[in-house]
Amino acid sequence: MxxxxxxxxxxxxxxxxxxxxxxxxxxILGLEKHSYNGNDITFSKYNETWRELRKLSVIHLFSVKQVASFYPIRRDQLTGSHVELDSWKNYEELEERRFDKVFKECQELAGAFYFGDHFPLLGWIDKLNGMKSRIDNNFRILDYFYQGLIDEHLDPNRPESMRGDILDLLIKLKQDQAAAVPLKWENIKGILMNVFIAGTDTSSSTLVWALLxxxxxxxxxxxxxxxxxxxxxxxxxxxxxxxxxxxxxxxxxxxxxxxxxxxxxxxxxxxxxxxxxxxxxxxxxxxxxxxxxxxxxxxxxxxxxxxxxxxxxxxxxxxxxxxxxxxxxxxxxxxxx
Structure with a gap:
């Protein structure tokens, strides 16, 4: 390569x-499964699907108006005696689901070296050293987590706090067929991966450096x-x-x-x-x-x-x-x- x-x-x-x-x-190096075979924003090929996902993210998910609407949530998370800068989700929720370690492992796997990516004939080494098994297990847990979030949002009796959040908007775009390229559940799960994995630890690490x-x-x-x-x-x-x-x-x-x-x-x-x-x-x-x-x-x-x-x-x-x-x-x- x-x-x-x-x-x-x-x-x-x-x-x-x-x-x-x-x-x-x-x-897509290493974490092809986590991107749902390139159905997310980050690892999608340069094609019509990528353009549409980017357009949806800018117009519907991360517009100035939409980000401003999440201010009450950010304010509530900052209310208290102290703030854990490197903890980017509600701690009780993550502790209950035990996904904090899983997300951190995914970030580690994203930055790891894979022989198969650089030397295709040596891909068997990734199986031998356990990297492929780690990827498969990590993906299985995260996919279960994403599916759980989707099921909760599809419940007509879901809490009011879920209405209008990023996942709720994505589901509505899919159900209304509002995108030029029809959204699949793989697209929605891939975008969730981008938000959880790419858009969290990077921000907190910068804050930690700035305050130290x-x-x-x-x-x-x-x-x-x-x-x-x-x-x-x-x-x-x-x-x-x-x-x-x-x-x-x-x-x-x-x-x-x-x-x-x-x-x-x-x-x-x-x-x-x-x-x-x-x-x-x-x-x-x-x-x-x-x-x-x-x-x-x-x-x-x-x-x-x-x-x-x-x-x-x-x-x-x-x-x-x-x-x-x-x-x-x-x-x-x-x-x-």
Missing amino acids: NAIVISSARVAKLAFKDNDLAIANRP IKHPQAMKKAQEEVRNIVGTKGTVDEVDIQSLPYLKAIIKETLRLFPPVPLSLPKETIDKCTIDGYEIPAKTTVYMNTHAIGLDPEYWENPTEFMPDRFLNSTIDYKGHDYGLLPFGTAEEDAPE
Whole structure:
């Protein structure tokens, strides 16, 4: 299997902006079952199904209006004497279902090395060393979990709290046949996998890094900013975040130095293309070293230093348009059409 690793902002732009259509596929490495054979958003092939799933996610699931509607849930989860930053689900529910360990194992399996992915003739080693058995067992438990959630939402007597959540919306889209490409239960389970596995631990790990900063001056400046905005109110609401530029700068700097996934999920070339003068064959796996890109000395001044001020009065953001800061991938590789 051919593979390349992109480790600079300049080459990342050449690859994902100038050759975005040629590097549009995503290979399913290791966790093919967990993606329901590419029926999710993350591992779907670049086709009409992927475009429709992305469109549905942007318009119906993760729109500004929809995310704002979940504010009461986020507020309730943050109410209490303390917050466990690396626990991203209701602890009692996970303890009862005993799925906390299962989700963590899935994340470990997603980052593991599989001989069959890189050397097809050596795929038998994955069976011999127990990796295939671990994948099968982990998938079986998670599939049971997803099916349980679906059954609960299909119950006409389901709790009011389930109405209007992400799964409820997906089921409604399927039942109403509102998608250009009819949704299957495999699509819905695949999207649940994306939400639970890809959209949780990455966020909490970033928060942990941000709050463990050993830079008292930066911490003091952030605390003063929060106190000035919040005043005597006592709590910080989500609307207050827009008025906290230094706190947002700390988050950007944390994502630059400590991206949630140092080596991004791989992409795969559909067609032959040229990157930085090198001809890249079709079916080449393309990795992006987001950690190295965040430390690129050609893009950043004093790249190894923690300097949140670099983002003040700067338009650089982490949404995928600035190729020196790509903690969540590029806008081109994940943008819906």
